[in-house]
Amino acid sequence: MKKVLSMLLVMVMVAALFAGCGSSEPAKTETTETETSTETATETETTETATETTEEASDEEVEVNIFQFKVEIVDALENAIEQYKAVAPNVTVNLQTVGGGDDYGAALRAQVQSGNEPTIFNVGGPQDVEDWMSKLAPLNDAPWADLVLDGVASGVTVDGNIYGLPYNIEGYGLAYNKAIFEAAGVDASSITTFDALENALATIQTKIDAGDLADQFPLLEAAVSYAAKETWVTGLHSSNMVFANEFSSSIETFNAPSIEFKNAEGFKAYLDLMAMYSAHADNTEGMIGVDYATQVDEGIAIERVAVIQQGNWIYGGVKNVDEVVAENLGFLPLPLKGVQEDSIAVGVPMYWSINKDTDEAQQKAAMDFLNWLYTSDAGKQIVVNEMFFIPPLKGYDDVQPADPLAKDILAYANAGKTMPWVFMGYPTDWGMGVLGDGIQKYYAGVSTWDDVLEEVKASWAESRK
Amino acid sequence: MKRSKLWYWLFVGPALFAFTLVVIIPMFRGVYFSFAEWDGISNDVTLVGLDNYLRMFTDEQFFASARFTALFAIVAVISINFFGFTLAMLVTRGIKGSNVQRSIFYMPNLIGGLILGFVWQFIFIRVFGEFGDMFGLEFLKNWLTNTQTGFLGLIILMTWQMAGYMMIIYIAAIQGIPESLFEAAKIDGANAWERMRHIMLPLMMPAFSIGLFLTISNSFKLYDQNLALTNGGPYSSTEMLALNIVATAFTNNELGYAQAKAVVFFLVVGAITLTQMRITKKKEVEM
Numbered sequence: 020m021k022k023v024l025s026m027l028l029v030m031v032m033v034a035a036l037f038a039g040c041g042s043s044e045p046a047k048t049e050t051t052e053t054e055t056s057t058e059t060a061t062e063t064e065t066t067e068t069a070t071e072t073t074e075e076a077s078d079e080e081v082e083v084n085i086f087q088f089k090v091e092i093v094d095a096l097e098n099a100i101e102q103y104k105a106v107a108p109n110v111t112v113n114l115q116t117v118g119g120g121d122d123y124g125a126a127l128r129a130q131v132q133s134g135n136e137p138t139i140f141n142v143g144g145p146q147d148v149e150d151w152m153s154k155l156a157p158l159n160d161a162p163w164a165d166l167v168l169d170g171v172a173s174g175v176t177v178d179g180n181i182y183g184l185p186y187n188i189e190g191y192g193l194a195y196n197k198a199i200f201e202a203a204g205v206d207a208s209s210i211t212t213f214d215a216l217e218n219a220l221a222t223i224q225t226k227i228d229a230g231d232l233a234d235q236f237p238l239l240e241a242a243v244s245y246a247a248k249e250t251w252v253t254g255l256h257s258s259n260m261v262f263a264n265e266f267s268s269s270i271e272t273f274n275a276p277s278i279e280f281k282n283a284e285g286f287k288a289y290l291d292l293m294a295m296y297s298a299h300a301d302n303t304e305g306m307i308g309v310d311y312a313t314q315v316d317e318g319i320a321i322e323r324v325a326v327i328q329q330g331n332w333i334y335g336g337v338k339n340v341d342e343v344v345a346e347n348l349g350f351l352p353l354p355l356k357g358v359q360e361d362s363i364a365v366g367v368p369m370y371w372s373i374n375k376d377t378d379e380a381q382q383k384a385a386m387d388f389l390n391w392l393y394t395s396d397a398g399k400q401i402v403v404n405e406m407f408f409i410p411p412l413k414g415y416d417d418v419q420p421a422d423p424l425a426k427d428i429l430a431y432a433n434a435g436k437t438m439p440w441v442f443m444g445y446p447t448d449w450g451m452g453v454l455g456d457g458i459q460k461y462y463a464g465v466s467t468w469d470d471v472l473e474e475v476k477a478s479w480a481e482s483r484k
Numbered sequence: 485m486k487r488s489k490l491w492y493w494l495f496v497g498p499a500l501f502a503f504t505l506v507v508i509i510p511m512f513r514g515v516y517f518s519f520a521e522w523d524g525i526s527n528d529v530t531l532v533g534l535d536n537y538l539r540m541f542t543d544e545q546f547f548a549s550a551r552f553t554a555l556f557a558i559v560a561v562i563s564i565n566f567f568g569f570t571l572a573m574l575v576t577r578g579i580k581g582s583n584v585q586r587s588i589f590y591m592p593n594l595i596g597g598l599i600l601g602f603v604w605q606f607i608f609i610r611v612f613g614e615f616g617d618m619f620g621l622e623f624l625k626n627w628l629t630n631t632q633t634g635f636l637g638l639i640i641l642m643t644w645q646m647a648g649y650m651m652i653i654y655i656a657a658i659q660g661i662p663e664s665l666f667e668a669a670k671i672d673g674a675n676a677w678e679r680m681r682h683i684m685l686p687l688m689m690p691a692f693s694i695g696l697f698l699t700i701s702n703s704f705k706l707y708d709q710n711l712a713l714t715n716g717g718p719y720s721s722t723e724m725l726a727l728n729i730v731a732t733a734f735t736n737n738e739l740g741y742a743q744a745k746a747v748v749f750f751l752v753v754g755a756i757t758l759t760q761m762r763i764t765k766k767k768e769v770e771m
Contacts, residue, residue, distance in 0.1 A: 125734030128524045150525055150737065248629075248717065307629040307718045308609060448735050456719040463630060463718060 081384040083112045086130055086137035088123035088369055089186065090116055091335055095405035099392055102401075106391060110384045138377045138385045141369040142183055144174040144443025145273040155182040156375035161386060163393055166412040174269050174443055175370045183370025184389055187408035190428035190437070191256055191330030192363030193351040196344060199223065199325040202235050211361040213288065213354040220296040223325055236322045244324040245293035246314040247306040247462055250455025252328060253290075255442040258454055259364050260355040261286045262445075263438035269366075272444030277480045280472055285356035287468055290458065293328070303462045320344055326351065331424035334407055338422075350427040352436065359438060363431050366440025367411060446482035453478045518743035524733070529740075536744035545720060546745060549728040556638060556724065557703035563643045564699045565692075568650025575651070576658050586655070590648040597645070601712020604641045608633070608713075634714045634722035641709055646702065650695050657691030658684065686769050693764040697757055704753045725749055 087096070093116050100112045115137070117126040124147075127140055131154075142148055148155065157180040158164060164181055168188070175183035193216075200207045203226050205219045223242040226232050232239055246252045261282045266272040280286075299305035315333050318324045320340035327333075338345035354360035373385050392398040393412060402408045403418045409425050410418075420426065431437055442450050454475050460466035466474075518536055522529045540546055571589050575582040592600070608627040616624030627633045661684060669679050707726040710716070716723030716731070723731070729749065733742035 125730075128734055128737075132524065150523065153526055302626065304629050305626045308626055447737060448731075452720070452731075452735065459717070459719040465719070 079109060079380065081110050081378075081380050083110060083139065083381060083385045083388055084137045085112060085114045085139045086127060086141075087114070087116055087139070087371075088118055088141050090118040091332060092406040092408075095401055098405060099398065099401045102397055103388060103391060106395075107384070107387065110388065112388060136374055136376055138374055138381045139371055139389065140374060141186075142175060142372050143369050144269050146444070146447060148175050148177060148182055151372070152177075154372075154374050154376055156373040156382060157182060158184065158373065158386070162390055163412055166394070166414055168411055168413060170439075171367055171411050172370070174367065175372075183372045184393065185367040185411035186369050186371065187367070187402070187406070188365060188411050188428070188432075189330050189332060189368050189409070190350070190363050190365040190424075190431065191328065192353045192431075193326050194319065194329050194333060194348055194424065195326045195351050196319060196322060197347045197349050198344075199232070199236060199239065199322065202232055203325075207349065207351060210351050213285075213292075213356040213360050216351065216354055217292060220292070220326065224296050238321055238323045239325070241298040241300075241324050242296040243293055243326045244309060244314045244318040245297055245306060245328060246309045246311055247459055248308060248310040249314075250451040250459070252311075252314075253458040254450040254453070254455025255445070256330075256364070257289065257328065257353075257458075258286065258450060259440060259442045260289075260353055260359065260438060262441045263364065264355060264358050266441055266444070268439055269441045269444035272441040275444075275479075276483045278476055280476055282355055282358050283468075283472055285358055288356045289354065290461070294462065298324075304464065306462045307459050316340060319348075328353065331407075331409070331422070331428055334422045334424050346423060348423050350424065350431065352431075362436040362438050363428065364440055365428060365432060365437040366443070446479060449475070449479055449482060514743050515747055517740050518747045520740045521738075522740045523737045524739045525737075532740070536741045537748070539741060540745060540748065545723070546728060548721070549723050549725050552635070552722060553704060553706075553724045556635065556706070557700060559639055560642050560646075560703040561696065561699045563639060564646045564650055564703075565695055567643055567647035568695065569654050571647060571651040572654035572658055576655055586651070589651055592645045593649045595645075597708030598712045600641060600645055601709045604637065604644075605713050608637050628714055629718055631718070631721040634718065637713055638706075638710065638722065641713060642703065642706070645709070646699060650699065653691050653695050653698075654688065657688040661687050686767075689764065689768040693761060693768065696760055696764060700760055701753060701757050704749075704756070 085096075093114070096114055096116075100114060103110070103112060117123050123141065127137075130137060136154075142151055142155070159179075159181055161184070163184060167181070167185065171185050171188065172181050172183065175181060175185075195207065197207065200219070200223070203223045205222055207219075210216050210219055220242045223232075227239055227242065261280065262272055262278070264282055265279060266275060294300060294303045294306055297306065297309075299309070314324075314327045315329060315336055319327050319329075319333070320337040322341075322344060334345055334348065337348065350363055352361045353363055371389055373382055373389075375382065377385075393402060393410075394414070399410070399415060399418045402410060403415065403420055407420065407422055407425065409420050409428060420429070457466065457471035457475050461468055461471050517529070519531055519533060520529045521532050521535075575586050575589070579585075595603075605628065612624045612627050616622065628637055665683055665687075666679055669683055674682070705726055706724055707730070710722070710724045710727050714722045716727055725745075726749075729742050729745045732745060733739050
């Protein structure tokens with residue numbers, strides 16, 4: 020993902036160069052496009068579900084500008100926009116995507132400062148809501164507001180007002196390849212503790228080293244791949260299990276003036292485990308070179324490794340490489356030794372928000388579009404089957420996600436074996452910039468674990484002053 | 485006289501207007517923001533006096549970035565100019581195909597910094613790694629995962645990109661020297677080294693002024709290549725000043741503090757390049 024993100028960032032930057040020369044041009048061409056395509060698109064089934072919106076909407080041309088972060092859904096979203104032209108012919112939806120937590124926030128600020136404010140943009144949690152409060156329109160009246168699943172919108176609810184529509188529900192844990200586990204004779208369902216996981220990884224690694232699995236999986240070289248280069252994997256996602264057991268929610272995390280880091284030992288055990296059964300076991304500095312692509316596209320997707328710490332968002336990417344492997348994926352729990360060993364982390368990555376500094380008509384059209392996307396039948400199809408989302412709303416009984424990772428998340432959720440995402444409540448840049456760097460220093464051997472702990476605790480307290 | 489003044493403003497006016505609009509005004513605005521605290525979103529900009537400037541003295545990451553940038557600039561300036569000059573010497577020897585070689589050496593400069601960064605990232609990590617595995621050479625493995633290889637990577641990348649550009653400047657200078665001077669020196673018994681040392685180099689001084697100016701300012705201001713190749717990693721140890729300033733502004737949302745850093749950065753780079761220009765200008769000789 021990160022690689023794609025970087026490439027996207029490159030493209031956006033290049034595009035920005037040209038945008039300077041003729042920013043009024045693209046809007047014009049897009050409108051003409053809408054006019055020509057509406058004639059052909061009227062026959063699609065979407066019309067019946069959204070007649071309401073068409074009636075309400077006036078004939079006036081309205082432009083809705085979406086500035087969003089999720090690179091993986093760009094095609095699906097473009098398809099949705101295409102279909103929406105039939106529903107509301109007078110609305111032109113422009114889509115712009117800049118990926119990644121960090122990159123997106125910076126790009127959004129730049130966008131707003133340039134005076135080119137988007138109608139729909141994304142916020143990620145309490146910190147974003149506080150930062151952007153002056154621009155967020157309350158969405159209590161939206162038809163989906165009552166349908167949001169319990170607790171899913173707590174991060175964007177302030178004083179009873181809801182300021183964002185959750186994208187989807189995502190979960191991450193240790194994604195594993197069922198075929199490799201089977202071939203190695205490891206029963207994945209029994210892995211509900213840290214020790215069981217360690218035993219399983221040891222068994223697999225021993226068999227790899229002995230060459231027992233080489234016939235079936237010629238590329239298999241290590242049990243685990245862990246992307247320490249991606250500080251969001253280490254500093255945000257992994258560390259989440261520590262703080263999900265120190266605080267109850269992202270709001271509580273956000274309000275915490277300092278941290279105890281009381282489960283630091285369990286966290287260290289996890290980091291050591293990830294290193295010990297990786298391809299960089301004898302030189303952990305090499306862990307810092309492992310990025311998302313190495314972990315996913317050149318890792319689990321080609322059966323070079325059996326287990327990675329990632330979420331259900333990898334499904335589409337793995338499927339593009341090897342459909343069989345994608346169907347063989349499942350989740351093992353993310354174990355925090357001695358504390359919580361049988362759960363995966365489940366949460367909402369981002370929320371759709373509407374900019375109240377744009378025109379009334381634009382806001383209305385934006386609201387209608389989001390509503391159509393998440394509650395109409397055609398929209399639901401796109402959300403579930405094209406974006407591969409786990410829906411964050413009620414009323415999706417007839418359209419359920421089909422991919423194995425999403426199914427596993429639902430299974431964990433139904434069994435109550437989940438922990439919330441609290442990393443959204445970390446101080447700005449603490450997770451990636453401070454803790455993520457600290458973990459890299461630990462792997463590189465330039466800092467001891469205790470020094471890292473000292474530093475990250477001090478930094479947290481400093482940012483909360 | 486009156487007429488020429490009109491022409492003068494007719495030509496200078498539009499450019500001056502644009503320059504004022506996109507450089508001068510933002511710069512003064514920037515200086516203003518450097519005395520303020522601002523998160524980049526809200527409209528309340530609180531003036532905090534010199535706080536932002538004083539804070540820099542206790543900012544370890546800022547100093548680490550400054551040190552890294554300075555070290556990079558010194559090594560990069562030497563290496564870029566050395567290779568640029570060497571290449572210029574090579575392709576002015578009248579060897580067959582030297583025109584083709586000129587184009588090839590110049591070509592890296594036509595590729596954007598970000599793309600180069602990603603291309604070299606691939607080379608350093610994948611290609612070097614493969615060769616390391618193949619021949620059992622440990623030092624080729626795990627590039628860009630520590631500060632040393634990150635530094636070396638940046639130097640190699642920048643030299644590869646900028647040397648061709650410097651080469652063009654030096655070629656022009658070398659070709660500007662009349663052949664008769666060399667012939668006269670040859671007759672007087674000067675050997676190749678003496679001809680270079682006492683005729684060529686002094687007469688090339690204007691080119692060195694430009695070359696040094698461009699490489700020094702470019703090395704200090706390096707951003708794209710740094711972002712694409714290492715993005716400051718591992719553990720922010722290869723984060724150069726420009727990247728540090730952008731991170732302060734857009735990741736930590738402290739636009740005022742970032743502006744203060746940028747102002748200091750501007751003054752330092754300005755002082756260094758102006759000093760260099762003064763020194764090298766003095767050494768320029770008339771033919």
